[in-house]
Amino acid sequence: MTTPTQTSADELGTPYGGLTPTATADLNRDGFVHLSGVLSPETIARYEPTITSEVIRLNTQHLPLAERDTYGKAFLQVSNLWRENERVKELVFSPRLAAIAARLLGVHAVRLYHDQALYKEPSGGITPWHADQYYWPLSSDRTITLWLPLQETGSDLGPLAFARGSHHFSSGRDLPISDESERVIEQAVAEQDFEDVVEPFALGDASFHHGWTFHHAGPNRGAVPRRVMTVIYMDADIRVTEPTNAHQVNDRAWMPGTGIGQVPDTPLNPVLFDGRSS
Template sequence: MEALADKALLLSQLDEPYTLNPEAIAFYRQNGYVKLKHVLTPAVLSYYGDIITDLVFKLNTLVKPMEDRTTYERAFLQIMNLWREDDQAREFVFSKRLAKIAADLMGVEGVRIYHDQALYKEPSGGITPWHADQFYWPLASPHAVTVWIPLQDIPMEMGPLAFAEGSQHVEIGRNIEISDESEKTLEVTLRKRNFKVHDTPFELGEVSYHAGWTFHRAGPNTSDRPRKVMTMIYMDKDQIITQPRNKFQTADHVTWLSSVPVGSKPQDEMNPILFSY
């Protein structure tokens, strides 16, 4: 009975609304990201973090030595759509608390899940190069956002996520995939345009939300612990699928959007609505 009560408490914490102040919403819309403290409790992160970690190591297929990997492969172990692999992972991914924050930041009536992904940067893992996520998404509207959820505190030596403030407003570098080239090109371009880079640690329970076109990166993990992060990508529930503009968007259209016709909305089976007013 006690275990059931504890689980019910965790589920309630995943669903109860988070108080999002107007300043945080304004900051997100101006800068393309926001970091929010005390969004998830240590108990929630511990319980679901263990489940997610077990799934990552169960499903991971990247076993090459670090020195034999590409820059992208050195950045992290990446496991997608855990919600379709495990019922308890689904409870976490479908959190109404987290989905409502996404809807409120974007100013939309509701959000669907695009997909989730665990991003585990191993000890000695390399940088995550500068990039914008929406390069990969065949979505007509910029109303798409990623929540980045550390499953432990992330000091600087573990490579926290860094953001180029306001970069979602300019159409630069939107045709570059995540790579050594994107790191070099965008580093120079963002510096020339005097974008302020926000790069700070994450406390336990702190999460960030960043817009699809916000440029971001992460440093290497020089610690002796894996940097464990879970992410979910949300889109406006009325998002429209657009004609893919590169091979990555073509793959996403098939894999994460069930190849539904261009010009239509995503379907509920693969992209269910997680929160709606």
Template sequence: MSALAASVTSELDRTYPLSATATADFAHDGFAHLSNVLSPEAIAHFEPTVTSEVIRLNTQHLPLEERGTYGKAFLQVPNLWEHNETVRDLVFSKRLAGIAAGLLGVHAVRLYHDQALYKEPSGGITPWHADQYYWPLSSDRVCTIWLPLQETPLEMGPLAFARGSHNFSSGRELPISDESEAALDRAVAEQRFEHVVEPFALGDASFHRGWTFHHAGPNHSTLPRRVMTVIYLDADIRITDPTNDNQTSDLGWMPGATIGQVPDTPRNPVLYDARRAAGSA
């Protein structure tokens, strides 16, 4: 193993120092934008491999102008960890999973799935939506890391949030679409949720809860906006009966598990457990 690879491996296991109020702030706001989550060296180590896998596994081949709103938003490639060991190292990072557990206020988190989201140059908006619409899960103790693999100024369309919107139940029946963009844009304005949009420095990452409304602007730059995401579940969460066709489809991320069970499957390993971490300290 090279000195760089060894350094990155050590970083992926090193605890990130959350503030004393981080869990309460996350519960109040529904999201957190954190600095220095990974070093520039770590980002540089992973970005070429993630990008190479996105190019290799991408199934979207229509020209941008021939796609609908969702297709123009990004190239979406899920579960890269199953295809590449280097990406697996990133997805299975105890550092990142430990942040998710700390923000959610749970002792352990398991993997739901990862996905790369690459917004191409001239790529369109990502409509307002809430991720948990898609998830047949028993609680809202779920969050997603949004990890850009480059500096992400406003012109590239960084992820933006409606502060506190995870406590607002209207609009939860909407999949990501032109309809969700219009309806949730109105709801955010009417409810006076603060719209938080910020650039991301290299190494920054955000975490957001499953019911937090979020969206992203178009990519006005000449470079792709390269982002890796991982969805973390409370390790004790259970599968519930799907309430829409998308949730039925999402049962595939938890193969072999049945309704009412904890999704303790090879595809959904526990990535961080504070009790084990304390025992090994």
């Protein structure tokens, strides 16, 4: 008899059958995709308690919500949990998830940039409009982020929302997550008539978004934390470039020892899927 643990672990290593033939084109057109049934509820149930306990253990934000700035109210953020816990590593290193990322990007292989747990507390504030790629000193936009809620996520919990097609729009790319990015990008989204796509996530759903796609999230009006695990993937052949802002200088720490112009082939950035060897 197969145990639930074996079933969950096996699912992480088996292909996802939900991608349509147009999935890559859909990502290129819209800047994001929302996929159903990426993981089963049983698999989520195996990993959520461990991720949550690690977030509680490693969280360094202890100010009351009322005393934090906009960024601090948006979520509790803990990165590279895979280095702290072997069970979390199983999820982050999942061939199933990495293969989806490679297929959507249209590349033969992807490597890990880093993971992030993003927990929006009850009464937590908005996540301001922004684009992730602003933070990354990388040579191309062949990057993609998995956003995996660890509970059913209705509009009350603040699901991630996307400006459809905004990855083709360059204005606002020079802004970090802030009150300014919220104001400037919200105005640009309205002026450019980008659709603000806000959808609930069923348990097991996940989204993948392009590095330059503008996105945001509403506040958590629910009574429980909005628990989310993210994994950032990059083209396995991508290279490190000269940083263009202070955040990119800091982000070079995710790729230790990698020089400008080099592929970040480090122990922290393993190749998680390579279609040429599968």
